[in-house]
Amino acid sequence: DTAVSQTPKYLVTQMGNDKSIKCEQNLGHDTMYWYKQDSKKFLKIMFSYNNKELIINETVPNRFSPKSPDKAHLNLHINSLELGDSAVYFCASSRGQGGYEQYFGPGTRLTVT
């Protein structure tokens, strides 16, 4: 059984569109994260949710908004997509915040044309 899953695996869309990426974890974890890996392969934290509360919000554009309908899901909504949003987006989860092992999803490769 997949611990952290993401859909879709690939997403190709045009500039200006709005899109969502879904993430689900079946580990019973309390904290979920979104990371962005750019073309240079740097991984950076974007958001972190603990018990449905945003606890980290790095300096990402407000076009990006995380939505957590329940503890097992953290979806990423992106409005008005730009070319620079092209990257691989990873979801992760951990048992708690600050010092717990993180488990990553397989990633979603977003290409904006």
Added chain:
Amino acid sequence: KQEVTQIPAALSVPEGENLVLNCSFTDSAIYNLQWFRQDPGKGLTSLLLIQSSQREQTSGRLNASLDKSSGRSTLYIAASQPGDSATYLCAPSNNDMRFGAGTRLTVKP
């Protein structure tokens, strides 16, 4: 802000060699440090997690050490195999996790 540096950026070795990957970080106030491997086009696989109170962790042919006070960690891979070829990432964690740029390892048969 935590800065993480991994050296070397790339490494190519013949099969069977023992090797060491280095990671340094600027903020020693961490809870733990995690080592991951990433295969091309794939997600991250957790290899080892060292708590801040620990000096090392071992899993099979992998051994990771942590010197928190000096801001350093190493990943030792014994008897390397072609299947070990991947990018290895270190990530110290306090309230959030910061990643190094990784070491791209190639093990040649």
